[in-house]
Amino acid sequence: MSSDTLTLKVEFGGGLELLFSNKRIRDVTIPAFVPGDSSVPSPESESIQPTSLKQADVTFLLHYLREKHLTDRPELFMEKDTVRPGILVLINDTDWELEGEGDYVLKDKDEIVLISTLHGG
């Protein structure tokens, strides 16, 4: 595993997987350093200026999942730069609210769980 990339285990639950080709668990490999505005670089784009980079965080992962893996209804996944209210995010089985939410800097092999709570009683 190159230190230039991070491999993460991403798991969807509570019906959220329906927006991601109905696949519950997937391994996702992302760059360790990403654009500061969390934009997802396309393969063709020129290499980015080092000054605009940040360490890959959860906010970038959300953008990345939306760009690369979301197949349906992006508005049910994200709102502005974060997850839509009603989606529980766990980082290594801990509420992301205890980990700095989107600012949490990802480490190789982190497990990120996204569960929709919106599917009622």
Next chain:
Amino acid sequence: MSSCGNPDSSEADALMPRRLKYGRSRDCVRCREKPGNIVIRHAVYCRDCFSPLVTLKFRKALQPSINASAGTSKRPRLKADGNLLMAFSGGLGSSLLLDIVHRIYFSNESVLNENEEPVGGKNHPRNADVWPSATVCYVEVCNAFPGMRDSTEELRTVVSQYPCFEYVATRIEDAFDRSWWLRVGGLPSFSQLSVDIGNPTSCDLSIISALFTPAERSPTDCLLAYLSSLPTQTAISTAIQTFIRILTLYTARSRGASHLLLGTSLTSLSISLISSISQGGGYTTREELQEEWTQSGIGSTEIAPTIRIVRPLRDVTMKECAAYARWNNITVVGKQRVPATTQGIHSLTKDFIVGLEKDYPSTVSTIARTCAKLAPKDAPKGSCLLCQRPMQHDIQEWKNRISIRSFGEAKLASDLHTPPNPHNNMPPPPLSSQSIDQTLSLTPHLCYSCHTTLTSRSSRGLKSTGSLPVPLPVWVSPPLLDSARVVNPDEDRGEVFQNRQPMRDAIAEYLLES
């Protein structure tokens, strides 16, 4: 977002500064040892302390309602006077409901004390015999909307994890199925009534026909006719909720249930409360929280058993439900999105409450707690024939006073009175009989909320097709026909016949006799 949708959240942020999600420490507030795993209303819990907290809230919400009477003992032995029925949708809340009920009341686990520790020794009484039997009821709604898949068998597989639970699947179109109605022990009625909803000249709901035979229109056709007659998306979504509720209640009654448990979480409860109040359901706010249901029937002297409807997860937020399900390996297959519910008041309320809960988690429980303090001023006048909830006294008189209409007043006034039944003092007509020989109105038997659901046409124009008879759910007809036999002996009959002829003409093709 539409103009009456969510307030712009950046504006909301400006008004209410975002609070810190939790206090200073990242450690669990309960054991004060382990690092926290979840934040619940600004308090941090570890995984080990979190799950008992959820089941404790569950038991606190449910157990005071189990015994029929409170008794004198401070800690009475839990014993229901009937069976248990749980409403199951495949969604998060009801999946938790099944699992926790199974764990606490239908497995051989010990009775737990306030700290979730086992009480007494091996021979101490178990919770296992609180209810003699448990049924899980699912209402499949796929036939109401195109493009939905049937989840009946998928949910059967989920329920089969719990061998002591019996699975009963009903379908939303059973609301119009007389064979279902008889199966659940409903009073037979010789007619399935239809109502005139599309009449643009009046807010009154005249019964215009009793003449559909099941062979002519399938229950699904009747359901679709009913739904398509409704004026708004909100009305459709409310009608579906009402049908699910009544189908579940009659199923519960047919299983000898004393308790019906719903998987409503604190979050979904707050959504229902606000949504219901905004649709004119303020009078039954208490019933959204907790309710005792006895089958309604005007003039019926039979004493029907009462079913307690309890929401044991009413103090548990959706976030807690999601974390509990994950950390206890509970299968949540998820509820399909019902197309009609993506618009309308309920959905807008949901977006609002869920958004509010994210940043201001305590506010959502305040909604439920505040609503729990509300009580109607007057005693109810029976119950609504459609939703079977308590009905406000003199609702029609009040609605007439506040309504502004430009025409149709005379017609309305005449329709509001039920004319005499020529078969008065005679036994009910036999099956081969023709239509009820009179004009009946559903309006006086509806609560404000149901009447508004059926008639408020704020968001669409008048129908160009004119009035079409809309079939009514099976539980409405018997008590309505019953009521017609006992009221208003001195009404002017001539006017009734004048009213009736044009209606007969309009529905002639549906009539069995000419």
